[in-house]
Amino acid sequence: MTGPHAGKAGRKTAKEIGVKGAWTLKARGPAKILVGCVYRAESEWADKSILSEKKDRPAEHLAVCEHGVAVGASTRRVAIERAKQSEHWCEKCKARVAAL
Numbered sequence: 827m828t829g830p831h832a833g834k835a836g837r838k839t840a841k842e843i844g845v846k847g848a849w850t851l852k853a854r855g856p857a858k859i860l861v862g863c864v865y866r867a868e869s870e871w872a873d874k875s876i877l878s879e880k881k882d883r884p885a886e887h888l889a890v891c892e893h894g895v896a897v898g899a900s901t902r903r904v905a906i907e908r909a910k911q912s913e914h915w916c917e918k919c920k921a922r923v924a925a926l
């Protein structure tokens with residue numbers, strides 16, 4: 827598997843972010859919630875059973891919010907889509923958005 831999330835370039839990005847396997851981290855949405863995306867195989871979730879968005883196979887990538895809640899994704903694109911919608915999969919993010 828190659829790409830900006832893997833190999834030497836991926837490890838450099840993860841080191842800059844400070845999270846194993848991470849390839850992006852941003853404050854997202856009106857509540858400015860920190861949500862990142864990680865390449866699961868190189869992350870602390872590598873041994874965990876997390877399925878991709880269709881629940882038909884293990885997740886290649888994960889979106890992870892600042893509360894430590896993770897959801898699976900099959901591709902980088904899907905991971906970013908899910909990262910932008912953390913209020914739909916994390917109760918604490920939902921509360922933050924509701925409180926605005």
Ligand SMILES: [Zn+2]
Pocket residue numbers: 891892893894895912916917918919920
């Ligand atoms: Zn959250």
